Amino acid sequence: MKKFLIAASILSANFAFLGKEISNVIKAGADIIHFDVMDNHYVPNLTIGPLVLKSLRNYGIKSIIDVHLMTNSVDNLIIDFATAGADIISFHPENSNHIDRSISLIKEYGCKAGLALNPSTSLNYLDYLINKLDIILIMSVNPGFEGQKFINYIFNKIKKVKKIINKNQKNILLEVDGGINTNNINQVAISGADIFVIGSAIFKSLLSYDETIKNIKNSIK
Numbered sequence: 001m002k003k004f005l006i007a008a009s010i011l012s013a014n015f016a017f018l019g020k021e022i023s024n025v026i027k028a029g030a031d032i033i034h035f036d037v038m039d040n041h042y043v044p045n046l047t048i049g050p051l052v053l054k055s056l057r058n059y060g061i062k063s064i065i066d067v068h069l070m071t072n073s074v075d076n077l078i079i080d081f082a083t084a085g086a087d088i089i090s091f092h093p094e095n096s097n098h099i100d101r102s103i104s105l106i107k108e109y110g111c112k113a114g115l116a117l118n119p120s121t122s123l124n125y126l127d128y129l130i131n132k133l134d135i136i137l138i139m140s141v142n143p144g145f146e147g148q149k150f151i152n153y154i155f156n157k158i159k160k161v162k163k164i165i166n167k168n169q170k171n172i173l174l175e176v177d178g179g180i181n182t183n184n185i186n187q188v189a190i191s192g193a194d195i196f197v198i199g200s201a202i203f204k205s206l207l208s209y210d211e212t213i214k215n216i217k218n219s220i221k
């Protein structure tokens with residue numbers, strides 16, 4: 001049976017007590033911690049680096065940490081985040097001079113490799129790389145901020161990517177990031193997503209994390 005994975009995006013968490021926030025959402029049923037790295041160049045926002053990831057590991061966070069690089073250069077950060085304890089590292093193809101080499105670098109350092117595609121980014125990038133990827137991260141908002149609205153034409157894009165994955169009979173996970181909530185998650189699931197990145201709908205919820213994540217999971221029919 002198909003298993004859907006909830007990746008809680010800590011961009012929406014309270015950074016004043018990040019370790020506690022993470023253990024709370026994991027206890028409440030989140031499967032993965034999605035770690036958004038923004039450099040104020042590639043996207044107009046600035047977040048956190050490898051030191052923070054390392055601190056979380058030292059604090060005792062054992063969950064899968066999924067690093068989403070939204071930075072103009074990636075290779076140095078791939079090494080730093082892998083060394084700090086990342087499990088998955090995804091980057092946007094336009095930020096690497098040699099995409100194939102950056103994917104190999106992620107794997108050399110023992111992490112799963114993901115390619116992140118913005119709403120308007122072509123799927124042509126998958127033509128030659130699909131065999132090397134563990135994850136395809138489809139952005140359903142323009143990267144940079146939490147709490148944006150899901151872009152509706154992305155449902156079709158998810159379906160197309162799912163077809164490509166099935167055609168290649170690869171064990172690639174399809175991750176969708178941005179604007180997911182209880183109202184649209186079922187349609188995202190039907191379209192073909194395996195991993196749902198959710199920030200504001202978890203951390204800004206008025207209900208407890210337990211109830212919120214239960215509601216999110218129950219919304220997938």
Ligand code: DX5
Nearest residue numbers: 011143144147178179199200
């Ligand atoms: C956007 C980030 C997302 C974001 C998701 O650039 O990559 O991970 O935090 O947040 P929501 O779920 O609020 O759209």
Ligand code: ZN
Nearest residue numbers: 036068177197
């Ligand atoms: Zn993200």
